[in-house]
Amino acid sequence: MRLAAHSLAFAAWVGRYLWSAWVGAAGLFCVAAAWQAGHELYGSFVLPSPLETLHEVAVIGSQSGFARAAGETALRALAGFTLAVAIGTATGTIAGYSFATMRLMAPIVTVILGVPPITWIVLALIWFGSTGGSAVLTVVLASLPISFVAGLQGVATRDRALDTMARSFGAGGWLRFRTVTAPHLVSYLFPAWTTTAGSAWKVTVMAELLSNSGGIGGELAAARSLFDIPRVMALIVVVVAFALFSEYALLQPIRDRLEQWRNAGQPWGVKR
Amino acid sequence: MKLALRKVGHSFLGRTLFENLDLSLDAGEVVALLGPSGCGKTTVLQIAAGLLDPMRGRVRRGYVRHAVVFQEPRLMPWMTTRDNIAYGLRAAGQGILARTAAAERRAREVGLEFADLDKYPAELSGGMRQRAAVARALAIDPDVIFFDEPFTAIDVGLKRSLQDLVIAAAAREHFSALFVTHDLSEAVRIAHRLVIFSGRDGRALADRAIAGQPGERDDRFILDLVEAWARDPAFSDLFDGARSDSR
Numbered sequence: 001m002r003l004a005a006h007s008l009a010f011a012a013w014v015g016r017y018l019w020s021a022w023v024g025a026a027g028l029f030c031v032a033a034a035w036q037a038g039h040e041l042y043g044s045f046v047l048p049s050p051l052e053t054l055h056e057v058a059v060i061g062s063q064s065g066f067a068r069a070a071g072e073t074a075l076r077a078l079a080g081f082t083l084a085v086a087i088g089t090a091t092g093t094i095a096g097y098s099f100a101t102m103r104l105m106a107p108i109v110t111v112i113l114g115v116p117p118i119t120w121i122v123l124a125l126i127w128f129g130s131t132g133g134s135a136v137l138t139v140v141l142a143s144l145p146i147s148f149v150a151g152l153q154g155v156a157t158r159d160r161a162l163d164t165m166a167r168s169f170g171a172g173g174w175l176r177f178r179t180v181t182a183p184h185l186v187s188y189l190f191p192a193w194t195t196t197a198g199s200a201w202k203v204t205v206m207a208e209l210l211s212n213s214g215g216i217g218g219e220l221a222a223a224r225s226l227f228d229i230p231r232v233m234a235l236i237v238v239v240v241a242f243a244l245f246s247e248y249a250l251l252q253p254i255r256d257r258l259e260q261w262r263n264a265g266q267p268w269g270v271k272r
Numbered sequence: 273m274k275l276a277l278r279k280v281g282h283s284f285l286g287r288t289l290f291e292n293l294d295l296s297l298d299a300g301e302v303v304a305l306l307g308p309s310g311c312g313k314t315t316v317l318q319i320a321a322g323l324l325d326p327m328r329g330r331v332r333r334g335y336v337r338h339a340v341v342f343q344e345p346r347l348m349p350w351m352t353t354r355d356n357i358a359y360g361l362r363a364a365g366q367g368i369l370a371r372t373a374a375a376e377r378r379a380r381e382v383g384l385e386f387a388d389l390d391k392y393p394a395e396l397s398g399g400m401r402q403r404a405a406v407a408r409a410l411a412i413d414p415d416v417i418f419f420d421e422p423f424t425a426i427d428v429g430l431k432r433s434l435q436d437l438v439i440a441a442a443a444r445e446h447f448s449a450l451f452v453t454h455d456l457s458e459a460v461r462i463a464h465r466l467v468i469f470s471g472r473d474g475r476a477l478a479d480r481a482i483a484g485q486p487g488e489r490d491d492r493f494i495l496d497l498v499e500a501w502a503r504d505p506a507f508s509d510l511f512d513g514a515r516s517d518s519r
Contacts, residue, residue, distance in 0.1 A: 168340040171363035264392035
């Protein structure tokens with residue numbers, strides 16, 4: 001009985017989430033319309049139309065070499081994202097509990113954030129050479145501070161009153177972290193993680209292009225040297241599609257599930 | 273003796289709140305701790321509940337489990353009412369089936385409906401939230417419950433029914449309780465004994481037993497007693513708002 005009710009509620013949530021994709025699609029079509037207008041103004045050589053680009057996407061999608069390049073980029077972006085998020089979140093969360101660490105790390109974070117990603121690429125090229133490692137390292141260094149600051153802020157602003165309540169019932173540190181701090185932390189971490197996911201794709205492609213280490217960035221370098229504008233546009237579309245996928249198909253559903261309690265108590269009609 | 277505070281003193285940032293405070297709690301006894309606002313009642317409660325270490329003196333506990341009901345409900349906004357009520361049992365390491373059953377039984381006792389248990393605290397009214405907080409305290413079968421002005425923010429009619437709920441639970445389950453309040457009539461309704469606490473020198477100014485059992489006193493008796501005590505010099509601090517504010 002309860003299982004049936006739960007699965008029904010889950011199905012309702014899935015349906016609502018998928019249905020909300022229409023709004024997102026409407027936004028994307030607005031972008032496509034502006035793109036089409038630009039194309040009609042400047043012509044195919046400067047800005048190929050969305051339809052031409054989609055056609056080109058289908059063409060490169062059927063090429064065997066491209067799948068390997070895309071897989072390479074995806075793997076690097078994923079590795080960079082995972083490392084940055086894991087290290088940043090873990091160290092940030094620990095630092096949040098310690099005031100001294102917080103004070104010590106704040107200027108270090110500012111320094112790391114202040115270094116432009118492009119210089120990390122140059123340094124990584126010197127250290128790692130033209131391998132995927134330099135792309136991964138650049139992603140990690142460029143986005144680690146974001147998760148770190150989010151974890152730190154989330155822990156530092158946890159609800160002390162709830163923590164005291166949990167302590168009064170004899171809850172240990174681990175239980176208090178899971179039940180008091182973590183649900184609060186989530187609302188700080190997810191924006192950081194989505195930012196990291198987005199920049200992981202961008203920075204990976206950038207590093208690949210500059211280090212000439214294959215992947216979509218390598219494809220982009222080749223297309224640019226051949227002045228193959230439709231191909232450049234198609235590659236951009238592919239990267240953006242990857243970013244959209246990782247945000248709306250992987251991260252957002254998790255966040256939506258974890259933060260369902262926020263929708264509680266709101267009257268019908270204003271939920272979304 | 274369930275709980276004994278001996279010569280306890282505490283200060284915040286060099287300002288002494290109280291000094292040489294003695295307070296004890298017998299088995300099955302409900303003691304109301306009264307005092308003007310800002311005199312350190314809540315600090316006494318936190319020391320008694322072990323949430324704060326006293327700077328001087330010692331606390332002796334002769335019980336196994338205690339629970340605290342705070343001024344605000346302090347429910348986890350991300351947990352359903354059922355999980356909130358079961359939280360103390362979860363901290364005590366009970367399995368999910370046992371604690372869910374206990375939570376549902378306690379929810380019924382405090383007047384929450386079954387349908388409310390799947391709701392989040394944001395969907396409950398203020399009174400229902402405080403009911404859930406009381407149920408959470410009762411759920412662990414405590415030997416001692418600490419109440420920190422729990423019904424201050426609740427309207428008069430509801431306050432009465434929540435007080436009756438505490439009185440009935442205390443009579444049924446024989447827990448001891450320290451009930452911090454600044455409302456004399458609430459104290460007279462609920463408690464066996466009354467301790468008036470003054471912030472000025474940190475001593476208990478008065479320690480009075482209240483005739484009869486909580487729950488058996490009628491409104492006339494409570495009203496008369498409150499009126500009589502209001503003229504008592506030991507109680508003047510409670511009512512003399514101007515002086516305690518200028519202090």
